[in-house]
Amino acid sequence: MQVPAPFEYERATSVDQAIGLLERLGSSARLVAGGHSLLPMMKLRLANFEYLIDINDLHAELGYIRLSDDEVRIGAMTRHRELLESDVLAGVFPIFSDAEKVIADPIVRNRGTLGGSLCQADPSEDLSAVCTTLDASCVIRGPGGSERVVTMEEFHVGPYETAVADNEILTEIRIPRKNFKVGSAYAKVERRAGDWAVVSAGAAVWLDQGRIVDARVGLAAVGPNTTGIPEISAALRGHEPDESLYELAGAIAARSCDPATDTRGSADYKRHLADELTRRTLRRAVERARS
């Protein structure tokens, strides 16, 4: 029987009350949302905390998907299933439903949350790659109602390490919308259904009169963090999308990433996947932007 080491359990009733608890308990405390990443790590003693603060009751406060003309705001407690089932979100950024279909399994998706996934900061985590692809910002709230907004690059400090301090909570993700035709897509190679990615890629493309005004690619599992690749964006901007352009982007992805050889595959194989998945997701994103 695997159970976590002993800890004290506290239940938060509001964001500010949770921050108050964090302030009082310091680094000996950890927030638990869905718990489907944290609890397995605690069972394996990869993580140990004296206090767990359960924030599931904050779903009413932090579980939402809100659309405006210039951005999409998603609350950190929004569960995977809600992201998958949101027609509004799929209408604007289908990359979310692409990714959610391959995250774990339907039952795990009932519990896991967007904020939990991002705060886990696993280099092969799918939603981090999605948010990187979409140039999302992370809203972090601290004591006294203070709020700061950081980019995905700033948010992920390293593997399993984020910019969220001991007395702060990630409350919201903001994704900018641009006044162009947009398409997005996500693809993952995994060993079996619901597994962590061997490699995965997200792509988003914005078109104006058939030309790419902006394009972004985010890769997971091929470096210490999910990786955005500015060189691809630079190479694609201003061009009309075609196969040779996807090929170029794939080649850049393959040489820009930093995969490790492990039980999931060799570094060479992962570079090959980064290339192929970049091409596929860009192709699909462009199809969607045009349709």
Add this chain to the structure above:
Amino acid sequence: MQVTMTVNGTEYTREIEARMLLVHFLRDVLSLTGTHWGCDTSNCGVCVVWLDGEPVKSCTVLAAMAGGHEVRTVEGLANGAELDPIQEGFRQCHGLQCGFCTPGMLMTCRALLDKNPDPTEGEIREAISGQICRCTGYSSIVRSVQWTAAHEAAAAAASKEEAVAP
């Protein structure tokens, strides 16, 4: 710490360790051993129960997190001696072999049919994709769900006819 939750309609209050997982609370504290305990890593799905009506893997939920909430286990499916149609479906179509995955499969498939009374084969397979049948009885599990869906559709049509009849 003290935890109070409703399981299959009955409220229980017990003194537990905060680190106790829901699966162990159900099995070891309440002696509801219908819920099985398998891989411990959220992969195999034998521990699936409902938390506020939604399937969850109870090896990855703290009992404390279920405090104040409603849990339903496989023991709560049958109505006395009368099997739930999903249980009858598994019986009719040989949806179980060794039976180890069955409680979790039943809870997931019941939840699927409540949401989607006429699922395609693909939808059934997707719904149970987080669960492992060691006997590889997936085809008969799929047939069991299809049997149940057809059975419930027929029963609903019959009761509608009865209601309309003079």
